[in-house]
Amino acid sequence: MNTNNTASWWYASNNQKRGPFTEAGLRELAQSGQIRAHDWVWQRGMDDWVLASSIEGLVPENLPAAFMPPALPVDADAAQAHSHEYAQEQAQEHSQAAWHSAQAHVPQEADMSEAAMQVDALIGVNQPFYARQWQIAERNNLSISWNWAALFLGVFWMAYRKMYLPCIVFVATTLGIVGGAIALQLPAPTMHALLETLQIAFAVLFGLYGNWVYRWHVQRTLKRINTHYSPEDVPPQIARWGGVSFPSVLAIALLILLATMLMGTMLSTFVDVPEQAVQPAQPAQAVAPAK
Numbered sequence: 001m002n003t004n005n006t007a008s009w010w011y012a013s014n015n016q017k018r019g020p021f022t023e024a025g026l027r028e029l030a031q032s033g034q035i036r037a038h039d040w041v042w043q044r045g046m047d048d049w050v051l052a053s054s055i056e057g058l059v060p061e062n063l064p065a066a067f068m069p070p071a072l073p074v075d076a077d078a079a080q081a082h083s084h085e086y087a088q089e090q091a092q093e094h095s096q097a098a099w100h101s102a103q104a105h106v107p108q109e110a111d112m113s114e115a116a117m118q119v120d121a122l123i124g125v126n127q128p129f130y131a132r133q134w135q136i137a138e139r140n141n142l143s144i145s146w147n148w149a150a151l152f153l154g155v156f157w158m159a160y161r162k163m164y165l166p167c168i169v170f171v172a173t174t175l176g177i178v179g180g181a182i183a184l185q186l187p188a189p190t191m192h193a194l195l196e197t198l199q200i201a202f203a204v205l206f207g208l209y210g211n212w213v214y215r216w217h218v219q220r221t222l223k224r225i226n227t228h229y230s231p232e233d234v235p236p237q238i239a240r241w242g243g244v245s246f247p248s249v250l251a252i253a254l255l256i257l258l259a260t261m262l263m264g265t266m267l268s269t270f271v272d273v274p275e276q277a278v279q280p281a282q283p284a285q286a287v288a289p290a291k
Helices: 023-031 075-105 112-123 127-139 147-154 155-160 166-181 189-226 233-239 246-270
Strands: 009-012 017-020 040-042
Touching: 009 023, 017 023, 023 246, 112 127, 112 233, 127 189, 147 155, 147 189, 155 166, 155 189, 155 246, 166 189, 166 246, 189 233
Parallel strands: none
Antiparallel strands: 009 017, 009 040
């Protein structure tokens, strides 16, 4: 185990992958009992995960007293052998489960720590918030997690985060719904209620699924960058397509203004103005002949 100060070590325990850590940090975890002999470890440059017990000097032979099991009762001598066999079976099953979990997260052609750094660089501003929300959603096996900025700002938040494709989909969907309502010549109160309902519905959907959409955007963007660009061109492309953008917010505001003007034109085209009722002519009164 070579000494270095690079955070290039990972370990898998209880079906959870954690890292990266420096070698000193990994040793501290092992000394404290958080990394056990049957856990799996991996370092940048290794072909595969290995047991922590196979790394010389990593896992201490004698754990501190705080991590030792309680003493067996006096009358438990007969059950000690069975308990030892059961513990070995449980340790083996745990190791196999940790192995499969770790293998599922090992990148085939890219370094794990490098992939994590690419995600952090692409997010940029407020990266800890999104990492925490994604971790909560993944732990609960859900696609929803709350985002107040997405709730109140909606499409402007997506533009700020450079999610241009979701912005286009949102504007096109809104235009289609409102345009269809105008073509159907819905009454003004019905149209007003429809717009309010859409506004509330989209706001709630943004608040619930905004983080999930942003994660999809980050993964899609990184996949496209790593596929179409050489390794030396990846960082500039991440800087170009990642982070945040205030000009994009102004651009989407202009797009919404143009869409509103288009809606006004459609409204004046498809909605007929009722003609004024024509008053019928009064019949002429007959004039009595002079006597």
